[in-house]
Each structure stands twice: as C-alpha cells, then as structure tokens.
Amino acid sequence: MAEQSLEKGYEADTSLIGMWLFLCTEVLFFGALFFAYFAYQHLYPLAMAEGVRRTDLTFGTINTVLLLTSSLSISLGVVQPRWRTRGFVGAGALGAAFLVVKGFEYAKDFQEGLFPGPGFIAVSRETGPEHIFFIFYFTATAIHALHMLIGLGLITYALKGKGSPVVVALYWSFVDIVWICLYPLLYLVGRGAG
Amino acid sequence: MNYLTNGWTIRSWLLTIDHKRIALLYLGTITLFFFLGGAAAAAIRLNLLTPAGAFLSAEAYNRMMTMHGVIMVWFFLVPAIPVTMGNFIVPLMIGARDLAFPRLNLMSWYLFVIGGLVALYGMVAGGVDTGWTFYAPLSTAFSHGHLVAVAVGIFISGFSSIATGLNFVVTIHRLRAPGLTWYRLPLFLWSLYATSLILLLATPVLAMLLILLVLENLFHIGLFDPTIGGDPLLFQHLFWFYSHPAVYVMILPGLGVVTELVSAYSRKAVFGYKFVAWSSIAIAVVGFFVWGHHMFVAGQSLYTSLLFSILSFLVAVPSAIKVFNWLATLHKGYIRFDAPMLYAFGFIGLFTLGGLTGLFLAALAADVHLTQTYFVVAHFHYIMVGGMVSAYFGGLHYWWPKITGRMYPEMWARVAAILIFFGFNLTFFPQFIIGYLGMPRRYHAYPPEFQIFNVLSTAGASILALAYLLPFGYLTWSLFKGARAPANPWGSPGLEWTTQSPPLTENFVEIPVITEGPYNYPPREGLSRHG
Numbered sequence: 001m002a003e004q005s006l007e008k009g010y011e012a013d014t015s016l017i018g019m020w021l022f023l024c025t026e027v028l029f030f031g032a033l034f035f036a037y038f039a040y041q042h043l044y045p046l047a048m049a050e051g052v053r054r055t056d057l058t059f060g061t062i063n064t065v066l067l068l069t070s071s072l073s074i075s076l077g078v079v080q081p082r083w084r085t086r087g088f089v090g091a092g093a094l095g096a097a098f099l100v101v102k103g104f105e106y107a108k109d110f111q112e113g114l115f116p117g118p119g120f121i122a123v124s125r126e127t128g129p130e131h132i133f134f135i136f137y138f139t140a141t142a143i144h145a146l147h148m149l150i151g152l153g154l155i156t157y158a159l160k161g162k163g164s165p166v167v168v169a170l171y172w173s174f175v176d177i178v179w180i181c182l183y184p185l186l187y188l189v190g191r192g193a194g
Numbered sequence: 195m196n197y198l199t200n201g202w203t204i205r206s207w208l209l210t211i212d213h214k215r216i217a218l219l220y221l222g223t224i225t226l227f228f229f230l231g232g233a234a235a236a237a238i239r240l241n242l243l244t245p246a247g248a249f250l251s252a253e254a255y256n257r258m259m260t261m262h263g264v265i266m267v268w269f270f271l272v273p274a275i276p277v278t279m280g281n282f283i284v285p286l287m288i289g290a291r292d293l294a295f296p297r298l299n300l301m302s303w304y305l306f307v308i309g310g311l312v313a314l315y316g317m318v319a320g321g322v323d324t325g326w327t328f329y330a331p332l333s334t335a336f337s338h339g340h341l342v343a344v345a346v347g348i349f350i351s352g353f354s355s356i357a358t359g360l361n362f363v364v365t366i367h368r369l370r371a372p373g374l375t376w377y378r379l380p381l382f383l384w385s386l387y388a389t390s391l392i393l394l395l396a397t398p399v400l401a402m403l404l405i406l407l408v409l410e411n412l413f414h415i416g417l418f419d420p421t422i423g424g425d426p427l428l429f430q431h432l433f434w435f436y437s438h439p440a441v442y443v444m445i446l447p448g449l450g451v452v453t454e455l456v457s458a459y460s461r462k463a464v465f466g467y468k469f470v471a472w473s474s475i476a477i478a479v480v481g482f483f484v485w486g487h488h489m490f491v492a493g494q495s496l497y498t499s500l501l502f503s504i505l506s507f508l509v510a511v512p513s514a515i516k517v518f519n520w521l522a523t524l525h526k527g528y529i530r531f532d533a534p535m536l537y538a539f540g541f542i543g544l545f546t547l548g549g550l551t552g553l554f555l556a557a558l559a560a561d562v563h564l565t566q567t568y569f570v571v572a573h574f575h576y577i578m579v580g581g582m583v584s585a586y587f588g589g590l591h592y593w594w595p596k597i598t599g600r601m602y603p604e605m606w607a608r609v610a611a612i613l614i615f616f617g618f619n620l621t622f623f624p625q626f627i628i629g630y631l632g633m634p635r636r637y638h639a640y641p642p643e644f645q646i647f648n649v650l651s652t653a654g655a656s657i658l659a660l661a662y663l664l665p666f667g668y669l670t671w672s673l674f675k676g677a678r679a680p681a682n683p684w685g686s687p688g689l690e691w692t693t694q695s696p697p698l699t700e701n702f703v704e705i706p707v708i709t710e711g712p713y714n715y716p717p718r719e720g721l722s723r724h725g
Contacts, residue, residue: 010368014294014295014364014368017367018294018295018298018360021360021364021394022360024395025395025397025398028396028398029401031398032402033402039425040425115413117414128423129422129424131422132424135406135416135417139406
C-alpha cells in the first residue's frame with residue numbers, strides 16, 4: 001500500500017524482499033556454472049580430480065577461514081546494534097584480506113601454467129581434458145571475487161549510514177555461501193584419490 | 195496538470211523516476227529497435243525473391259539474419275510489453291503511486307540502452323554470422339565477426355530484464371491498494387507476474403552462458419570445443435534453458451493484454467477467472483521443463499527426447515484454457531469491433547495456429563522431418579509476430595488515450611489492424627508449405643521450385659512493412675492533433691480508468707479502496723454476471 005511505503009520499516013522490508021529475489025537470480029546464475037561443472041565431472045572424473053590436486057589447499061583453506069569469520073562478524077553487527085560499526089568494519093577487513101590472498105594464489109596459478117587456453121600445462125594426457133577443471137576454477141573464483149568487491153562497496157555504503165544493514169549482510173552471507181560450495185568442489189573432492 | 199506537463203526539461207525526462215515517463219522512454223527505444231530489426235527482415239525477404247539470392251552474399255545474409263534475430267528477440271520481444279505497458283499500467287492497476295523501486299526502474303532503462311548500443315556496435319562494426327542462437331563450436335571456432343560485443347550487449351540488457359522482473363514481483367506483492375486481493379487483480383497482472391518469475395529465474399543462466407562464450411572467444415579456453423574434450427551439447431542445454439522460457443516471456447504478456455481486450459470489448463467479465471490466472475503460472479512453470487525439444491536432432495538421448503516431447507505437449511493445456519476462456523467470454527457478449535479488438539481477434543486466430551503447429555514440432559517423428567525448415571520459422575513467427583506483436587499493438591491502442599491523453603484515429607487504426615493480419619498471413623503461411631516441402635531455413639539461396647512461395651512471402655512482407663508504418667504515422671499525428679481523451683473512453687471498469695487521462699504524476703489523488711473484482715460490468719438482460 002502506497003501510503004504505508006512512507007513508513008521506514010515497511011520500506012526496509014520491501015528492499016529485503018528485493019534482495020531475497022535478487023539472490024534467487026544469483027542461485028540460478030551460479031547454478032548454471034555448477035551444472036556445467038557436474039556435467040564434466042560426470043564425463044571426465046579422473047581429469048577433474050587431477051585438477052583438484054593441483055589447486056593450492058593452503059591458500060584455499062586460509063580464505064575459507066577468513067570468509068567464514070567475516071560472515072560471523074557481519075552477523076554480529078546485525079543482531080547487536082552496539083556492534084554494528086565494529087562488525088561491519090571487521091567483515092570488510094576480512095573480505096579485503098580474502099581478496100589479497102586470492103591475488104597471491106592467482107599469481108602462483110599463472111606461474112604454474114594452470115590458466116586454460118593455449119598456454120595450459122597438463123600433467124598427463126591419459127586422464128582426459130584437464131584444462132576443463134581450470135575453466136571452472138578461474139571463472140567461478142573470478143566471479144566470486146567480483147561479488148566480494150561489490151559486497152565491499154555495499155559494506156562501505158552501509159557504514160556511511162545509507163541503505164539497510166540487514167540487506168547488505170544478507171548479500172554478504174550469500175557470497176559466503178557460494179564460497180562454501182566452491183571450496184569443496186575446487187580444493188577437496190577427489191584430492192585424496194589416485 | 196499531469197505527468198506529461200510536470201516538467202519540460204530534458205533532465206526532467208532523463209532523470210525521472212516516474213514509472214509513466216520511464217515507460218515512454220522505453221517505448222521510444224523499443225520502437226527504434228523494432229524498426230531496425232524490421233529493416234533487417236526486409237533485407238532478408240528481398241534477398242529471397244530469387245533462388246540465387248537477389249543482392250546479399252552468403253556472409254552478408256548470415257549477418258542480416260543474426261541481426262534480425264538478436265534485435266527482435268532481446269531488444270524488442272522480450273522487453274516490449276512489460277517495459278512499456280507493464281511499466282505504465284502496473285501501478286495504475288493496483289492503485290499505487292509508483293513501482294516498488296523507482297530508481298531501479300530508471301537504471302533498468304539505462305542498462306537497456308547501454309546494452310543495446312554495445313550490441314548494435316558489434317552488429318554494425320563487423321556483424322555476427324552465427325544466428326541468434328550462437329551455437330558452439332560455430333560461434334567459438336568458426337565465426338568471423340564481433341561476437342564478443344554482441345554477447346556483452348545482451349549480457350548488459352539482461353540486467354535490465356532482471357531489474358524489471360524483480361520490480362514487478364515486489365510491487366505486486368507489496369503495493370496493492372487496500373482491498374485489492376490476488377483474485378481481484380486484473381489478469382494482465384497475473385500474466386506479468388508469471389513473466390517476471392521467468393525473467394528472474396531464466397535470465398541469469400543466459401548471463402553465465404554469455405560469460406563463458408565471451409571467455410571462449412577471448413582466451414580460447416576450450417569449454418565447448420569437441421576437439422579437446424569440450425561438450426557442444428552443454429552449450430545448447432544452457433542456451434535453451436534460458437531461451438525456451440524466454441519464449442514465454444515474449445508471449446505471456448501478450449496473453450494478458452488480449453484477456454483485458456476481450457473482456458473490455460465484449461463488456462463481460464472474463465470467463466473462468468481463476469483458470470485464466472493460474473494458466474499463466476502453469477505456462478511459466480511447465481515452460482522451464484521443455485527446453486530439450488529444441489535438441490531432438492542434436493544428439494541427446496532418445497529417452498531424454500521422449501520426456502521433453504511429452505512435457506512440451508503439456509504446455510498446450512494451459513494455452514488452450516486461455517483460448518477457450520476467451521471464446522467463452524465472447525459468448526453472449528456485447529462485442530465492439532474497435533481496433534484493439536481487431537488485434538485481439540487476430541491474436542486469437544494466429545496464436546491458435548502457431549500453437550497447433552507447435553504440436554507438430556513437439557512430436558518426435560514429425561520434428562525429425564520438419565526441424566530446421568521454414569515450418570519452424572512460420573511456427574514461431576505465428577506466435578511471436580502474429581501473436582505477440584498483435585497483442586502489443588492492441589494494448590498500445592487500448593491504453594493510448596490513458597498514456598497520451600489523446601484519442602487515436604479509429605478508422606486508420608482499423609485499416610492498419612486488418613492490413614497487419616492480411617500481410618502477416620501472406621508472409622508466413624507460404625512458409626508452412628515450403629517448410630513442409632523441405633526448404634531449409636537460414637540459407638541465402640534455395641532451389642528454384644520454391645520461388646513462387648518465396649515471392650508470395652516477400653509480397654506479404656511488404657504489406658506488413660507498410661502496415662507497421664501506419665500506426666507509427668497516425669499515432670504520432672494523434673499526439674498533436676488527436677481529440678482529447680476522457681478519463682474512461684471505453685467504459686472499462688479497471689482501476690487505471692478511474693484516474694484522469696493522462697494521469698497525475700502521483701497517479702491518484704487519493705489511494706482507492708477496492709471492494710470488487712476487476713471486470714465488474716453491469717449485468718444485462720437475460721445474462722448472468724459471470725457468463
């Protein structure tokens with residue numbers, strides 16, 4: 001009801017619904033990539049496992065810890081208004097640290113010739129097309145990093161007292177959840193085998 | 195004072211957050227794209243006058259065909275009704291002052307324009323020769339053109355689709371006037387709601403696919419390249435997961451407009467309101483599970499094809515519900531043959547024909563024969579042009595007095611409506627026949643025995659082109675010289691007709707309170723209210 005939209009609380013609710021809907025589109029967006037990943041996982045299980053073994057578990061695990069802590073921090077900032085600034089600043093700092101670590105990891109990946117394309121260095125020809133794993137690795141992590149950058153922008157925006165903190169935190173948690181799905185697929189599944 | 199006279203500066207238009215002004219910005223943009231895509235179609239039809247191809251080389255023909263497809267699908271058909279009539283009418287129909295996110299609405303227009311310009315740059319600078327489907331590995335290994343620019347353009351305009359869909363869903367949930375329950379919503383809103391759900395859930399998949407396509411073209415990552423282990427079928431799965439539901443994005447708003455028109459011009463409540471409402475949702479839902487019928491001959495497993503075939507037949511059920519309910523609405527109605535109703539009648543016939551020929555294509559055995567022929571071209575043009583474009587014009591005429599405050603010239607409008615129907619059938623009916631006879635689509639040349647049908651088709655296309663220019667001419671004329679429109683020229687009971695024409699910037703002086711359904715016509719002698 002239009003008259004009600006003037007009320008602050010009603011407006012915040014509306015933007016929260018908007019964010020939930022946007023996150024639904026994000027699920028389908030990443031979903032397409034995951035679908036393609038599983039299709040190739042089914043076609044070339046050995047080559048995909050070979051790819052997992054070549055990612056850097058240390059960097060990946062450090063980043064997982066950073067991001068989960070960051071989500072905890074932003075959640076505390078939402079549930080407890082006294083901690084709002086501290087929580088959001090903490091979340092932003094940890095998020096930025098994630099991106100720095102990711103940058104170092106990318107540098108190492110490029111050095112090892114992991115980027116798919118003409119310069120890709122495969123371990124063996126017998127397991128199948130190994131470059132395909134790294135298409136997912138780079139696409140997924142780069143798009144995830146882009147989402148992190150947007151999230152950092154939103155956090156800065158919220159710290160200036162604009163927008164709804166809950167909506168920003170919701171978005172940040174979603175970016176976190178995407179990583180929770182990516183971490184096992186890119187660093188863990190199949191690492192022990194072979 | 196109304197929304198048109200509220201500010202005359204360019205700034206007051208380009209930075210407006212009024213849904214009605216944004217609708218007009220969109221209307222101008224969409225019209226431009228419609229004529230660009232139409233020009234490409236004209237080039238195609240002219241070229242096919244002679245079996246050897248009248249004036250386009252194979253390369254130029256492929257570029258024209260791709261340009262026609264890309265512009266018409268992404269820059270006209272998908273946005274057309276939602277961003278113009280939807281933007282304008284949704285808040286008026288639900289008794290709100292604007293959409294839920296007015297600034298997001300303005301941003302969606304800018305994204306649309308930027309996306310359109312980037313895609314146009316690609317099509318003018320070098321063109322794309324793959325067809326609008328961009329199938330890999332054709333688009334990744336053998337294409338020579340500006341595919342990256344076009345893909346990026348479509349990607350950007352996709353955000354505009356998502357923003358519009360999101361805005362409509364939230365608006366319909368949150369901003370309904372007091373007393374306006376879901377079953378009191380005009381059926382146009384049910385169809386727009388269903389459309390928005392598809393926009394929200396299908397567009398992101400296309401976005402991801404376009405990213406992969408661009409990466410493939412820039413870095414040759416080899417995701418869809420079968421020579422190094424890539425799977426080209428995966429491309430088709432992801433593409434049609436978006437593009438088949440997108441077909442329903444194009445037609446569902448048309449179905450909604452026609453429902454409004456049939457009720458308004460037979461002065462009767464829509465027969466079986468709940469069935470029509472839920473059939474929109476059903477089309478949206480089932481539409482997500484039929485994409486494989488584009489891939490019957492692409493090499494997917496037979497059992498997959500069987501499933502997709504059965505599911506495709508299922509879409510016919512909610513579609514038929516709509517057609518039968520329109521006919522039942524007409525029964526014992528007080529029918530007026532005004533121009534919008536002529537478009538609606540044209541729609542019902544052409545949509546039915548397009549739908550029934552779709553059943554041929556959903557049947558596995560028939561499809562193997564008909565796929566990649568002009569039968570397919572005729573089929574989807576019956577839905578997209580015969581159906582959707584007719585509905586677009588019907589709705590535009592119906593709401594024109596509300597949008598502009600001027601009446602359109604009725605006689606000219608009727609002439610245009612009839613010409614469009616006639617020209618359309620002459621263009622596309624022969625294509626059913628040559629398709630059945632085996633003429634493949636997407637070629638710049640063809641065997642001489644098909645010439646007579648192609649000449650007929652081109653003749654029809656010239657009539658159609660003229661008929662499309664007519665509304666452009668007389669509607670522009672009516673902006674300046676048309677008679678002033680009263681608040682409710684058609685005697686319709688909808689909420690949008692209770693406010694002045696053109697509406698105030700804030701739509702309503704006072705937010706109305708709703709106590710009855712949307713099609714509450716006074717009962718006539720010997721006629722029950724609900725038909």
